[in-house]
Each structure stands twice: as C-alpha cells, then as structure tokens.
Amino acid sequence: DTGVSQDPRHKITKRGQNVTFRCDPISEHNRLYWYRQTLGQGPEFLTYFQNEAQLEKSRLLSDRFSAERPKGSFSTLEIQRTEQGDSAMYLCASSTQGAGAKNIQYFGAGTRLSVL
Amino acid sequence: DQQVKQNSPSLSVQEGRISILNCDYTNSMFDYFLWYKKYPAEGPTFLISISSIKDKNEDGRFTVFLNKSAKHLSLHIVPSQPGDSAVYFCAASATTGGFKTIFGAGTRLFVKA
Numbered sequence: 001d002t003g004v005s006q007d008p009r010h011k012i013t014k015r016g017q018n019v020t021f022r023c024d025p026i027s028e029h030n031r032l033y034w035y036r037q038t039l040g041q042g043p044e045f046l047t048y049f050q051n052e053a054q055l056e057k058s059r060l061l062s063d064r065f066s067a068e069r070p071k072g073s074f075s076t077l078e079i080q081r082t083e084q085g086d087s088a089m090y091l092c093a094s095s096t097q098g099a100g101a102k103n104i105q106y107f108g109a110g111t112r113l114s115v116l
Numbered sequence: 117d118q119q120v121k122q123n124s125p126s127l128s129v130q131e132g133r134i135s136i137l138n139c140d141y142t143n144s145m146f147d148y149f150l151w152y153k154k155y156p157a158e159g160p161t162f163l164i165s166i167s168s169i170k171d172k173n174e175d176g177r178f179t180v181f182l183n184k185s186a187k188h189l190s191l192h193i194v195p196s197q198p199g200d201s202a203v204y205f206c207a208a209s210a211t212t213g214g215f216k217t218i219f220g221a222g223t224r225l226f227v228k229a
Contacts, residue, residue, distance in 0.1 A: 004159070033217075035219075040125070040221065040222075041221050041222075042120075042122075042205045042207075042219030042220050042221050042222050043160065043205070043219045044219070045216055045217065045218065045219075048216065056216055091159055091160075093159070102148055102165060102167070103148065103150075103209050103217060104150065104162045104165065105162070105217065106161075106162070107152075107159030107160045107161070108159050109157065109158055109159050110159055
C-alpha cells in the first residue's frame with residue numbers, strides 16, 4: 001500500500017501530557033498537510049510543508065502545536081501540555097507539485113486523540 | 117469566518133434518483149474547487165474538482181457545477197447508489213494562497229435502496 005499512513009491510529013492521553021503523531025506521505029509527494037477535524041466539522045487546516053520547509057501555519061494554531069518534516073519525507077506533529085479541547089481527529093494529507101497539477105490531496109486515515 | 121459553507125448537514129435520496137449537494141463560498145480569490153468523499157474510519161478521498169475557468173466538470177455519474185457570480189457550486193450524482201452513502205466535503209483553494217485548502221463542514225448523504 002503506497003498511500004498516506006499515520007501512526008498511531010488512536011491515542012489516549014491525560015491532560016498535560018505531550019503527544020507526537022507521525023505521518024508518512026506518498027513517496028513522490030513534496031507537499032504535506034496537517035488538519036484537525038472535530039465532530040460535525042470538516043478538516044481544519046493546521047499547517048503545510050513543501051519539502052522540508054513549513055510554508056504556512058494557521059493563525060488559530062496554539063504555540064503548543066509544532067510540526068516538523070526534517071528530510072522532506074515523513075512529518076511529525078507534536079502537541080505539548082495537551083488540553084481536553086485538543087481531542088479531535090488529526091489528519092495528514094500529501095500532494096504533488098507538477099506542471100498543470102492541481103492541489104488534489106491524498107489523506108491518511110487519521111490519528112484520533114482523546115485527552116482525558 | 118466560514119469561507120466554505122455546506123448548509124445541509126444531511127440528505128436522503130432514493131436509489132436511482134439524483135443527489136444534489138450544495139456548497140457556497142465567500143472568498144473571491146478561490147480558483148479551484150474540490151469534492152471529497154469520506155467513509156467512516158477512513159480519511160477523505162478525492163472525488164472530482166473544477167477550476168474557476170470552467171462552469172461544469174463531469175466524471176461518470178458525478179458532475180460538479182460552478183456558478184462564480186453566485187459563489188456557489190453543486191455536486192450532482194446520478195443515478196445515486198447505496199454505496200454513495202458517505203459524508204461529502206466541499207473544498208476550495210486559491211493558487212495565490214499557497215494551495216491551502218479550506219473545507220466545508222460536510223453533508224452526510226444517505227442513499228436508500
């Protein structure tokens with residue numbers, strides 16, 4: 001399977017703990033995105049990378065959130081000092097940049113975070 | 117500020133009939149629009165897209181219509197099949213905006229056999 005993979009699929013943590021999620025994009029894709037989705041809502045943009053460069057970060061994103069894509073391949077999303085409001089599905093997506101290519105993103109199945 | 121709105125949380129349609137899902141947007145800079153389909157426990161999957169230079173794009177049973185003056189797009193599925201039952205997200209992006217994509221809240225489609 002060469003799709004986008006996310007690990008773990010589920011994470012339960014206590015308030016105040018740090019968590020880290022991993023995303024492995026489709027190998028030839030140079031763009032990688034993180035989204036957060038809560039019940040009844042669509043994916044909410046968090047940040048995106050082109051290769052290893054983080055080009056945009058949502059203004060709504062707390063300083064407790066940080067993302068990296070050190071070698072332009074996999075990415076990690078870390079949430080420090082988790083709060084109950086961080087409970088959500090965290091989705092990763094990747095896309096390719098090319099002549100005439102449009103921004104069709106391919107999503108992973110997501111990591112569901114529950115903060116107790 | 118919801119830039120992409122899907123005002124119908126759910127839609128129920130009989131198998132074989134047409135399903136019409138609607139989406140409105142507010143940002144005139146959006147120039148590319150997409151529809152994604154999501155089944156439970158899976159990530160969204162791309163369904164169909166349309167560029168702002170077109171007003172219609174068709175792919176099999178799926179057609180997307182774009183009305184730029186009204187800032188409105190719709191997805192038509194005909195004929196609808198039970199396997200089409202899923203959540204459908206409308207999404208929009210602006211080429212000048214770095215390809216950030218804004219999603220609507222989704223419409224859950226039920227196709228009854």
